[in-house]
Amino acid sequence: MACRITELVLDCHDPDRLAEFWCAVLGYEVIGHEPDGLALGPAGARFGEGPLTLILARTENPRRGKLPLHLDVSPAGVDQETELARLTALGARPADVGQTGEESWVVLQDPEGNEFCLLRTDVGEA
Template sequence: MIKIETITIKALDARTVARFWRDFLGYRVAPNHSDSVLLVGSGPALLIQPSQAQPMDAAIHLDLRPEDPAVEIRRALDLGASLADIGQSGAEGWTVLRDPGGNLFCILEGVKAFDAHRVAEPGQVTPID
């Protein structure tokens, strides 16, 4: 078995981006052996890595499922995130934001609403073989 241990987020200003994710996720800064900032908490660790390049919109991003999306969107905005328009219609069930470094992430519909939707319409498996 294998699991995701660390997700790396590149940032022009690694410390600002690290402060945002530390405060938003309730993670803590942990020791590491580089100039990156390692954040650890209840999920995979986040490694905020200094970069000379601005993040690209199509790069990997985090999807976060909260209890109350409106509360978490407001909290993210208060911590320095901004709303992002990537062409969504508004009916998707998630909100796209940018962290202070420009990295995209999504606040998904709340846990209870998601569980109810999954029971009513479980979806289908996308074939990969």
């Protein structure tokens, strides 16, 4: 018997604003409303099956420094450059976490400054 990771919780100031961003990035929708946040996931997905649910939990305490955990996303049906342009248009910004410039991934931040990486490999249509 083993556990499976079913949710990833991201503390944030404005769950509604981040939901717009992450739903557009991942092709997710809001699948649950809580008093202190939102749950995002694929349309019609059942909890624990398929991709992780992303929980956006409202907090008044801003994070400090680099996150010890971050998301990696991969382009789906396009190249990295095309996906980078799309993510930037959605509100992602470049982030410097000490990369050398030789990496195959691009480090970005969401509208609240949470780092994530855009990988190079196209994983096929979403």
